[in-house]
Amino acid sequence: MSDAKSTAQAVVTARELNWRQGIPIAIMVVAFAVAPLFVYPVFLMKALCFALFACAFNLLIGYVGLLSFGHAMFFGSAAYAAAYTAKVYGFPPELAILTGTAIAAILGALVGALAIRRQGIYFAMITLALAQMVYFICLRSEFTGGENGIQAVPRGRLFFVLDLNNTMVLYYSVLGIFLLGFLLIRRIVHSPFGQVLKAIRENEPRAVSLGYKPNQYKLIVFVLSAALSGLAGGTKAIVFQLASLTDVHWNTSGEVILMTLLGGLGTILGPVVGALMVTGLENYLAQFGAWVTVVEGTIFVICVLTFRRGLIGELSRLLKRPL
Amino acid sequence: MIFGISPQALMSQLLVGLINGSFYAMLSLGLAIIFGLLNIVNFAHGALYTLGAFVAWFLLEYAGIGYWGALLLSPLVVGLVGALIERTMLKRLHGLDPLYGLLLTFGLALIIQGLFLNAYGSSGLPYSIPEALSGGRDLGFMFLPNYRAWVIVFSVAICIATWYVTERTRLGSYLRAATENPILVQAFGVNVPWMITITYAIGVALAALAGVMAAPIYRVSPLMGSEMIIVVFAVVVIGGMGSIMGSIVTGFALGVIEGLTKVFYPEASNVVVFVIMALVLMVKSSGLFGKAA
Numbered sequence: 365m366s367d368a369k370s371t372a373q374a375v376v377t378a379r380e381l382n383w384r385q386g387i388p389i390a391i392m393v394v395a396f397a398v399a400p401l402f403v404y405p406v407f408l409m410k411a412l413c414f415a416l417f418a419c420a421f422n423l424l425i426g427y428v429g430l431l432s433f434g435h436a437m438f439f440g441s442a443a444y445a446a447a448y449t450a451k452v453y454g455f456p457p458e459l460a461i462l463t464g465t466a467i468a469a470i471l472g473a474l475v476g477a478l479a480i481r482r483q484g485i486y487f488a489m490i491t492l493a494l495a496q497m498v499y500f501i502c503l504r505s506e507f508t509g510g511e512n513g514i515q516a517v518p519r520g521r522l523f524f525v526l527d528l529n530n531t532m533v534l535y536y537s538v539l540g541i542f543l544l545g546f547l548l549i550r551r552i553v554h555s556p557f558g559q560v561l562k563a564i565r566e567n568e569p570r571a572v573s574l575g576y577k578p579n580q581y582k583l584i585v586f587v588l589s590a591a592l593s594g595l596a597g598g599t600k601a602i603v604f605q606l607a608s609l610t611d612v613h614w615n616t617s618g619e620v621i622l623m624t625l626l627g628g629l630g631t632i633l634g635p636v637v638g639a640l641m642v643t644g645l646e647n648y649l650a651q652f653g654a655w656v657t658v659v660e661g662t663i664f665v666i667c668v669l670t671f672r673r674g675l676i677g678e679l680s681r682l683l684k685r686p687l
Numbered sequence: 688m689i690f691g692i693s694p695q696a697l698m699s700q701l702l703v704g705l706i707n708g709s710f711y712a713m714l715s716l717g718l719a720i721i722f723g724l725l726n727i728v729n730f731a732h733g734a735l736y737t738l739g740a741f742v743a744w745f746l747l748e749y750a751g752i753g754y755w756g757a758l759l760l761s762p763l764v765v766g767l768v769g770a771l772i773e774r775t776m777l778k779r780l781h782g783l784d785p786l787y788g789l790l791l792t793f794g795l796a797l798i799i800q801g802l803f804l805n806a807y808g809s810s811g812l813p814y815s816i817p818e819a820l821s822g823g824r825d826l827g828f829m830f831l832p833n834y835r836a837w838v839i840v841f842s843v844a845i846c847i848a849t850w851y852v853t854e855r856t857r858l859g860s861y862l863r864a865a866t867e868n869p870i871l872v873q874a875f876g877v878n879v880p881w882m883i884t885i886t887y888a889i890g891v892a893l894a895a896l897a898g899v900m901a902a903p904i905y906r907v908s909p910l911m912g913s914e915m916i917i918v919v920f921a922v923v924v925i926g927g928m929g930s931i932m933g934s935i936v937t938g939f940a941l942g943v944i945e946g947l948t949k950v951f952y953p954e955a956s957n958v959v960v961f962v963i964m965a966l967v968l969m970v971k972s973s974g975l976f977g978k979a980a
Contacts, residue, residue: 431786478965481972485728485785486924490968493921497961504954614917618793625790657801664794668787669779 413600418623418635420592426630429565434495438468440612442594447514447607461598468594476586513608628674698829704946709842712938713897717890727788733916734799739898754817765895766888773887803909811906933976
């Protein structure tokens with residue numbers, strides 16, 4: 365009897381938690397929906413693509429504790445695949461983006477199978493090295509256009525009706541893709557699968573003793589993270605009509621880490637806030653050349669030394685509710 | 688002719704491979720020593736290698752101090768910078784997840800690289816070979832530039848000296864003991880916090896030394912370290928960071944393999960180290976000389 369009661373209580377609390385977290389998410393959705401009235405939509409679209417990328421990256425570092433230093437390879441290869449199929453084969457945008465996502469997932473399965481053999485800092489070094497290999501392959505390959513990249517990618521019509529050459533249609537399509545990815549990630553995190561991931565992060569030997577196979581879970585979440593990064597990369601290629609070496613460079617891998625760290629590792633909203641801030645910063649500092657790198661490096665140092673929970677992580681601690 | 692390749696081409700690429708290998712060895716050696724005691728992977732290692740080369744260039748440009756002075760002074764300066772970094776920042780990460788050390792040093796690498804890019808652009812500055820080592824000799828089957836021969840001999844000597852100090856001297860035994868159990872070593876009266884600072888300083892001084900040696904071969908460029916560090920990370924994954932000799936051997940071997948790839952299949956020369964890393968991970972995931980982790 366008391367057991368059933370406490371279970372019922374636990375369910376209510378979980379629901380309540382879900383609801384409490386729902387409010388900030390609803391605010392975010394409304395903010396993004398009205399934002400193009402006040403902010404330059406192209407900037408917002410860039411921020412949305414990187415926000416999805418950061419959320420996908422956070423799935424790995426925030427919930428399994430695996431730091432990938434090579435996530436640009438998924439973002440970039442999906443951008444190339446989407447740009448190439450849209451431009452050369454004339455794929456409609458949704459199919460081009462899905463192709464990119466699929467390529468990123470396949471690459472994720474290959475890289476993940478290798479990288480999860482080691483943990484911690486070795487995992488970071490392995491992903492960085494494999495991403496550098498992908499970078500060199502993109503640099504040398506015919507189809508990527510080398511230093512020029514793939515330019516003038518046609519945007520086309522989404523589902524044959526929505527003309528993406530209209531900026532507002534494009535913006536709300538990107539927002540739709542972002543929300544799809546964002547809610548999927550939230551669903552994964554709150555699912556029983558996500559609970560096992562957190563158990564592995566907290567105490568891997570204990571998860572093993574309970575009969576879970578951590579490597580299977582790690583591989584699945586790695587592929588999911590890679591695929592969602594690919595979704596972000598493919599969308600970015602269609603929006604900016606460009607896939608270039610920047611997308612696969614280690615700098616991009618570093619940026620996505622910075623966004624997630626600044627916003628808050630392991631928070632749902634942190635990567636979105638981090639992505640907005642870093643993209644804004646880059647936009648503002650673009651005219652000052654390499655000072656962007658210096659400022660980004662400084663933010664890294666300050667984050668690690670003073671607020672390791674990130675902006676949203678600290679806020680969540682102050683408000684005593686998960687964000 | 689062997690497989691349609693002239694012995695001259697083969698030997699000259701082998702030489703380039705050995706040179707790169709000596710830089711890989713010196714950098715992965717420093718990384719291994721730092722990792723052993725601090726439990727931190729020093730992402731700033733490549734940037735401090737760049738800093739070493741730039742200090743050599745500054746010394747020549749503004750103080751008229753040439754190569755030989757720089758070979759001594761530059762590692763000293765960079766070592767002091769390293770000690771400062773350890774005392775003010777890395778020290779505060781003690782006991783945290785080692786990933787934070789990686790993130791912090793990555794930030795430092797970005798700062799150093801960005802500052803040099805702002806000041807000097809990406810094309811790089813020339814640094815000439817010291818007079819005593821200019822020219823070269825004809826060995827009959829190939830032409831051997833004196834400076835390149837010096838780089839290989841000197842780096843082998845430095846590597847062996849480092850190995851000797853850590854494995855065969857009292858100081859090294861303290862170091863190895865502190866790697867195993869710092870609290871116990873401290874209880875025996877060794878000042879472990881200072882030992883950590885000095886170890887970090889020596890590790891990055893080795894990187895700076897490699898930077899000075901690289902300056903006359905490559906141009907002194909802000910980007911010279913960032914590409915180097917990624918390859919060195921792969922070297923470290925292949926060798927495993929558990930053994931000093933392992934780092935040295937792996938560094939040289941991979942340099943040579945990379946050089947040979949340039950002769951037989953030039954398209955793959957940039958990726959061969961990463962391919963080997965993937966193969967090693969499949970066969971022996973703890974690395975060739977590593978302990979299981």
